[in-house]
Amino acid sequence: MTPDTAWLGQSFHCEGWRDEMALRIASFDWSGTAMGPIDRWSKSLRAAVKLMLASPAPLVMLWGRPGTMIYNDAYADFAGxxxxxLLGKPVEEGWSEIAAFNRHVVDTCLSGATLSYADKRLTLHRNGQPEDVWMDLHYSPVAEDDGHPAGVLAIVLETTGKVLAEQRRDAAERAFREANERLQLALSSGIVLGTWVWDPTSGRISGDERFVKTLGLQGGIDASWPFEALAERLHPEDAERVLASMNKALYSAEGRHEIELRVRGPQGQYRWALSSGRCEFDAADRPLRLPGVLVDIHERKIAEDKLLRLTQTLEERVAEAVTARVEAEERLRQVQKLEAIGNLTGGVAHDFNNVLQIISANLQLIELATRDKPDLTRRLHVMSEAVARGGKLASQMLAFARRQPLNPAVVNPAKLIADMCEFLQRALPESIKLTTSVANEAWNLFVDRHQLENALLNLVINSRDAIHGGGNIWLEVANASFADGHANGLALPAGDYVRLAVIDDGAGMPGSVKARMFEPFYSTKAEGQGTGLGLSMVFGFVSQSAGCVDVQTQVGEGTTVALYFPRCRQAETANEDGARPRASRGGEVVLVVEDDDDVRLSTIDMLAQLGYKVLSAQDADSALEVLQMNHDIDLLFSDVVMPGTIRANELAKIASAPPYRATVVFASGYTRDIIFHEGRLDEGVVLLKKPFTFDDLARTVRHALDARR
Ligand SMILES: Nc1ncnc2c1ncn2[C@@H]1O[C@H](COP(=O)(O)OP(=O)(O)OP(=O)(O)O)[C@@H](O)[C@H]1O
Ligand SMILES: [Mg+2]
Known part of the structure; x- marks a missing residue:
């Protein structure tokens, strides 16, 4: 027997009473539920169901304690x-994912209370997967015929769409607020030079306070200006570009404007700025307005420019560095080569000197013994001259080897040049003009004056030889200060120097000659015209004087040879060069110490001829013995380099100290550190250069003995 559902049968034009849910409810078997068979439903329940079905709002009834679900068409839509x-299911089974929530609802309302939630968020599985749903929920009890609460009526209004929209709006508002904050920060950071708006219709531009101030425009923020008024404040090269960029923005799809420009400041100086904006269009794509901002990019632009220049010159600088390195290596090779040749030359010169000394001494002794034979005397004289030439050669070689004894003094270069000028002029033919120029207040030098004169003479003669026909030679003196030891390219330590330069407009030197010019005996001159020792000597002397030589030369243009000497801060001392003591005969006791037998014998002979009482020893050890036995020795005449355990300077120290108090004269053709410090003679040490003449020996010994008194 089908249940009686006639009470649901007639719709009376109410759609809810004949739609899907009315049919489903009528045909559903309710007998197994808390509601019991449909034909036994109470009046109240029937009324409530009809009320619910008629409502356009989603309604659901939860009946009895299990909360058996019965709902209308709108709720069916909501349930998805x-x-x-859900129909006829206990609510905890129907919506198992929110069972606890519904249990509370049913229990609460069955006790007579109501519940209301606005935008209640629940996670439902309406379509197989979890989904956040927001709802306005209103629960109220439904009475049975006897009046007690038997069910719960729920109005379920889904608000998910509204909530999500609100969330989106909130997020948008937050984003807007943040963007606005950032914009305000940017505007107040000083990077922004102002904001502006261009009205394409009127062609006028207005701007904020900063913009007006940056461009130094007249008028307030309400004012506007034609572009020409702005153009006057921009760099002349930029104005046209800026206008073109703004115009382009009006007709491009994106409407973007961005350009770097220079704005003139109040003092006329320009600053780099970036102008950027985006055109706004109306519905018909007609440009409405172009708002923009002016940003300070000066520092960045300057840094970029610098970087650009840096990269552009990088290649050049690498090439320069490589060249400098190659040159430095070449210089080093050159120095090493000269050093090696110097050692060799110094050794040869030493032996050569000793040989000359023997010849010279014996020649002079023969000369003394044969005064009455004029024929022989003449020949002896020729031989003496040859020995003297050889001696000069040896001393030039020693000069190159930086082993010549120097006798430095304070020299005023201005005076030196003035003194030399006439003499130099005489060495030059009339076709060559010598011009000297000495800087005001040229600093003093501390050098061997004689050697410096010699060096300058050598340079002038080299220039003379390089000038064919007529030409010029300039002699220049100037001060030179180097702050950075390497920047000068001369391998000189930083400091103050005096530069003496001999410049000519002669033939100049090709690279092959320049590379070898300092080598001893290197000469391009015809046989007998040059020994090739000139520049060698100059090089040795200048190096030994803590200076350096710089040669710049160009074939067909000329040559500059510059000598740099360290500045001396002392005033020039009086010229002591004056009268030399003349040789005179003495009766004093002289101890000669010399390891070379021939040299020793000839020296003894000469001293004896001069009237001295002569003792001798062949090394320092035996000299010390002689010294100890003869306390009356007045003068020790000693070679510098000798075999034995005692060195010459140690012997000299003993001899000059009490009880002997002898005067010391060294004889040497080749000097090492023992009597020199940095190439200079120790204070009070007398040196006689080998080979010496009879006269040199007489004068030196006499002078040393006289100075003792
Ligand atoms: N001012 C100069 N112009 C052109 N070439 C020069 C100049 N000075 C030197 N030279 C070249 O350097 C070479 C060596 O010079 P250096 O003075 O050492 O020797 P020299 O002049 O040939 O001989 P010496 O100086 O011993 O008489 C010269 O032969 C010449 O080729
Ligand atoms: Mg020369």
Whole structure:
């Protein structure tokens, strides 16, 4: 027997009473539920169901303690995939994912209370997967015929769409607020030079306070200006570009404007700025306005420019560095080569000197013994001259080897040049003009004056030889200060120097000659015209004087040879060069110490001829013995380099100290550190250069003995 559902049968034009849910409810078997068979439903329940079905709002009734679910068409829509499964189900089974929530609802309302939630968020599985749903929920009890609460009526209004929209709006508002904050920060950071708006219709531009101030425009923020008024404040090269960029923005799809420009400041100086904006269009794509901002990019632009220049010159600088390195290596090779040749030359010169000394001494002794034979005397004289030439050669070689004894003094270069000028002029033919120029207040030098004169003479003669026909030679003196030891390219330590330069407009030197010019005996001159020792000597002397030589030369243009000497801060001392003591005969006791037998014998002979009482020893050890036995020795005449355990300077120290108090004269053709410090004679040490003449020996010994008194 089908249940009696006539009470649901007639719709009376109410759609809810004949739609899907009315049919489903009528045909559903309710007998197994808390509601019991439909034909036994109470009046109240029937009324409530009809009320619910008629409502356009989603309504659901939860009946009895299990909360058996019965709902209308609108709720069926809300339930999605869960419908029609929900119909007749206890609510905790129907919506198992929110069972606890519904249990509370049913219990609360069955006790007579109501519940209301606005935008209640629940996670439902309406279509197979979890989904956040927001709802306005209103629960109220439904009475049975006897009046007690038997069910719960729920109005379920889904608000998910509204909530999500609100969330989106909130997020948008937050984003807007943040963007606005950032904009305000940027505007107040000083990077922004102002904001502006261009009205394409009127062609006028207005701007904020900063913009007006940056461009130094007249008028307030309400004012506007034609572009020409702005153009006057921009760099002349930029104005046209800026206008073109703004115009382009009006007709491009994106409407973007961006350009770097220079704005003139109040003092006329320009600053780099970036102008950028985006055109706004109306519905018909007509340009409405172009708002923009002016940003300070000066520092960045300057840094970029610098970087650009840096990269552009990088290649050049690498090439320069490589060249400098190659040159430095070449210089080093050159120095090493000269050093090696110097050692060799110095050694040869030493032996050569000793040989000359023997010849010279014996020649002079023969000369003394044969005064009455004029024929022989003449020949002896020729031989003496040859020995003297050889001696000069040896001393030039020693000069190159930086082993010549120097006798430095304070020299005023201005005076030196003035003194030399006439003499130099005489060495030059009339076709060559010598011009000297000495800087005001040229600093003093501390050098061997004689050697410096010699060096300058050598340079002038080299220039003379390089000038064919007529030409010029300039002699220049100037001060030179180097702050950075390497910047000068001369391998000189930083400091103050005096530069003496001999410049000519002669033939100049090709690279092959320049590379070898300092080598001793290197000469391009015809046989007998040059020994090739000139520049060698100059090089040795200048190096030994803590200076350096710089040669710049160009074939066909000329040559500059510059000598740099360290500045001396002392005033020039009186010229002591004056009268030399003349040789005179003495009766004093002289001890000669010399390891070379021939040299020793000839020296003894000469001293004896001069009237001295002569003792001798062949090394320092035996000299010390002689010294100890003869306390009356007045003068020790000693070679510098000798075999034995005692060195010459140690012997000299003993001899000059009490009780002997002898005067010391060294004889040497080749000097090492023992009597020199940095190439200079120790204070009070007398040196006689080998080979010496009879006269040199007489004068030196006499002078040393006289100075003792
Ligand atoms: N001012 C100069 N112009 C052109 N070439 C020069 C100049 N000075 C030197 N030279 C070249 O350097 C070479 C060596 O010079 P250096 O003075 O050492 O020897 P020299 O002049 O040939 O001989 P010496 O100086 O011993 O008489 C010269 O032969 C010449 O080729
Ligand atoms: Mg020369």
């Amino acid at each position: 995939g869960r419908h029609p499964f």
